[in-house]
Amino acid sequence: MDIFRTSNEEDKEIFRKKIHSIDRMSQLATQWLPDNYANKRLNVFGKGEFEGLIASSLENRRQNILNYLNNFDENVLVLLSDWTVTDNIINSKFTEETEEQIGQKRYSQTIRLNEKLATQVPLFDSAYFSAFLRLLQIHPQDRYLKRIIRAILELLVGAFGQNLVSQLNEELFTQAPDEISVFDDLTGIFSLNYQGVGQTGMEIIIEEQPIEIDDTTEGITIFKELGRSILEDIYCQAMDYQSLIDSHFRYLYNPKAHWAKFSRIAIFLHTVQRYIIENVNIDAQRLKDGPGYYHDLIDLQEEFNLIAVGTTNYNNFVKQVIKGTSIEQTPVYHLNGSVNDYYDPYKNEILTIPSAIEEEGRILVPFMFTQSGVKPLTSVEMSRKYVELYDHFIDSDIISVIGYGFNSDDGHINGLFRSLVEKENKKLYIFHYKDSNETNTQIERYYQEKLRLNSTSNIKVFLMDKQRNVNDEIWFNSLVKELVMS
Template identity: 70%
Template sequence: MELPAISVFFGAGAEIGYGLPSGGKFALEIFRISNEEDKESFRRQIKEINPMSQIASQWLPENYASKRLNVFGKGEFEGLIASSLENRKSNILEYLNNFDIKVSKLLSNWKVKETVIREKFAEKTDEQLGDMRYNQVIRLNDKLTSSVPLFESDYFSAFLRLLEKHPNDRQIKRIVRAFLELLIGALGQNLVSQLNEELFTAAPDGLSVFDDLSGIFTLNYKDVGQTGMEIVIDDLPIEIDENSDGLTIFRELGRSILEEIYCQAMDYQALIDSHFRYLYNPKAHWAKFSRIAIFLHTVRRYIKDYVTVDEAKLINGPGYYHDLINLGERFNLKAIGTTNYNNFVHQVISGTEIEETPIFHLNGGVNEFYDPYKNEILSNPTDEEREGRILVPFMFTQSGVKPLTSVSMSRKYVDLYDYFKESDVVCVIGYGFNGDDGHINGMFRSLVETENKRLHIFHFQTDNRTKHQLLRYYQERLRLNSYSNIKIHLVDENRICDGVIWYERLIDELVPTT
């Protein structure tokens, strides 16, 4: 009997089991590390350009070799906050509105047990954590919201009690301010959006002047979210244990909570979008050209030098990439797609029976470089190929779709799509269908609606949403007319689905028993 044909698509979530960071953690770390090394490397690349070449005389600005190179820094924090509050305010509010649940979950794998934290709080305040709450004594303006669950929270109230008892503790004060900035910023963004959309609840259709007045309100982000951003970017983690002072433990707890919020809510798509087009036109804005170019070098260096991976697991497993080997024994594995930048999947299947399976990196990779002058992608370029060119690492972070116009990149999408069409089933693992991956989401949407293919999504269950709720969720994410061609499988951190390893569940569904 002919084996069923299958293709698999991986996102960042598939690599967490190998020790790699989540997408949010990855985004945050990029802005943490120093970019001086990348700045100097790019400066050398610029200076090696022949000043008589076409690229120098026609594409680069005058005196390019001596121009100052700019990098992303604190000056861009305001833009990062604005984009995050505008596009992911619901993530922030969901965290703050369920503060105790989120903190307790964080503490389940934290440096110090929750029981120790409660003991330390009692030592510092002569109170039990949760005895005193602030929902009756603190109220926000009703125009922002009618209720604030955060003020009823045990843990946020604990931070406020510590600040009352120790008013000169600068770090606790910064942490409390950071939480309040995020709360007010997210609620304020909701209010501004509502005002702009509903300035006039009724107006004659023939009078366009009323439409002209829409969108006139904006939020000043100068003092919103900046404190938290500075804490998570600049403040180093504090080494603590159960013998540490209570205030020290709560300082580190506050930093950890803020880090988790920013990991979930940080959106730098607008920042990248506002710079990426200048990668093609350095004459128009040299500062933005150099920022985006150096940023891409920093992303690659972070992945190569800073991302830690569990080498033992990468060699021996277990993990989703190793599962492909077992999957290949029961299916005809047509193709593997991924949004991840590294080449770990190739490393794992190399030397096995499925090593010839084509792998498509749709968001670029650490071995690929891009020539914006010629709109050309190079894989592992030699020194000779690099000579006389400006090359940047080819990676789509949260944006940057223009390189899709290159022939080689367009072909990747077409070829993978064709493999998907030839497959009996397409599996998606660890990929969230986020808005900044619209170029990939559109491919899946066409696959489901035009080709009538069944999409099997393996969802890592972290909450109590039912399969039906998740069907609706992914339908919205993919903008589908119906979820009839989506199948949800709930998996845990050990890749177990309904009591068996995920691919066994797939086999049970697709391969008839004899």
């Protein structure tokens, strides 16, 4: 969400200069760009896209939203584990405001949602959401607190409402003759009006600045900031940003069709690149000396010959770490692009740190591969990266995976691993951060589902702690033992 809060004026100006530098007599200008392109207004993402974003999220990720709200207290406690003030401070501040403990009074018996939407609503039995409602009872005129509660309720009602609409559309006639097609023609006629759903929350997290708080801040202010942080957490986890990119990315190749969408996605990619460069901060000394997973690559050379590294990170930290070491020449493949890569949509070509001569007369956009941007995969440069990495994996004795979640958005990478497992009979050694009581078997089945594999036979999971250890030893020692056993 921070990217949408970031000012894009600087990026708009950069893109404007690129447009104005194009030779108006070139093929690019006369055949690809629209008439009078140099004087056309440049558009960026704003409030106008919020409604479509909310609609897509409720359609495609409504279960994520409901899961978050149904487990509201658990999610809030996870948020508080790394928050500005502790849950103990929040509890004491709440007691100062209400003379009650958080969770002492709940609303599950006094608030009921229409049973056509849902018969059970765990949110109203939540200790923390009930705390927000109690504070609003005490401070009924507090507009900010009211907006936060309304935003959460909008998401709740919207998600349940979309469930009902989808059910109606899919099961409008529970029984009808197959040979009479008119019944099929009536499916999908219901829709939800998203104009009043989710907009409040988007406005809060985009427009409202975080409130600085500490242990001395009054309780009502702490809860306002907590509410804003909860909304941001929900939107970060459940918003379908892929749909927003999907609806614009195609126009990166056809600016004549829709100049506004073309300029939005082009400028957005510049903003993403700048945000990553400026905000992904890391201590320079720690980057140099470690400890960290990238530094472990240097140490494991005593036991292994490192053939290749694939990464989905946009930054270039891994190359910075291994520079000047014995593995400096190890190829590193940025599978989703990087802050140093640029893309020419006109020629479907990828360039790494292009020179001024290479940039001249072209429209280049930063290449941070969006999950929806399939077409760049067809470029020779990107196809070669995947093929080369795949061949390196085939030649390897061990394929180790750390910090990659096998999410559905990265289907292009998941397919690579699936092929290695099922077609090449390679084994994946997955290092999984242990934060629950799940067994290795349960986690292996989890990754089997993620990768859509027929079995778990070629998956080996190691449970790892925050110190990068497996059974009190550095993680790659587990791989040494695996080689010995095999």
